Amino acid sequence: MKNEVKSEFAFASSLLLISLLVLWDTNRAEDPAITVSVSPKIFPYIVGCFLLLLSLALMIQILRGKIATPEGEVEGAPILRSDFRSFAMVIGSIIAFVLLVQRAGFVISTALTFFGITLAFGVTSKLKSLGIALAFSLIVYESFTRFLNVDLPAGWLSFL
Helix, strand or coil: CCCCHHHHHHHHHHHHHHHHHHHHHHHHHHHCCCCCCCCCCCHHHHHHHHHHHHHHHHHHHHHCCCCCCCCCCCCCCCCCCCHHHHHHHHHHHHHHHHHHHHCCCHHHHHHHHHHHHHCCCCEEEHHHHHHHHHHHHHHHHHHHHHHHCCCCCCCCHHCC
């Protein structure tokens, strides 16, 4: 077995294991004490079955010899360097969200996360990006708290 085939098969096998873990864990979960029309297990079962089918289809494709072509394999195609700065900005934005969500609240931490990710992707209009991030965060916060009755941390904007 070639090295490329082994690595792709390892990836497909990991997807298979994750799908089996999701299905096993969903099966172990207890049903709620109240009567509900749709079981809370239905979505995890759908995701687990979908991932199981995808991983099996991927394994079949690999065994048939259809493997992906890595970047730069086509003659003359340039191999681009990884952009570690942008990657670090995205990871930093996500870490900032985790650290700020309870203190600063959902709106502020989400807006900062979205804004940080847009900066990592090279946005040119920073003020516009910040405005869109704030508006989107407010809309999501209001939708969840008022319409769905889901408590999200208000943080510094507790007057909302």
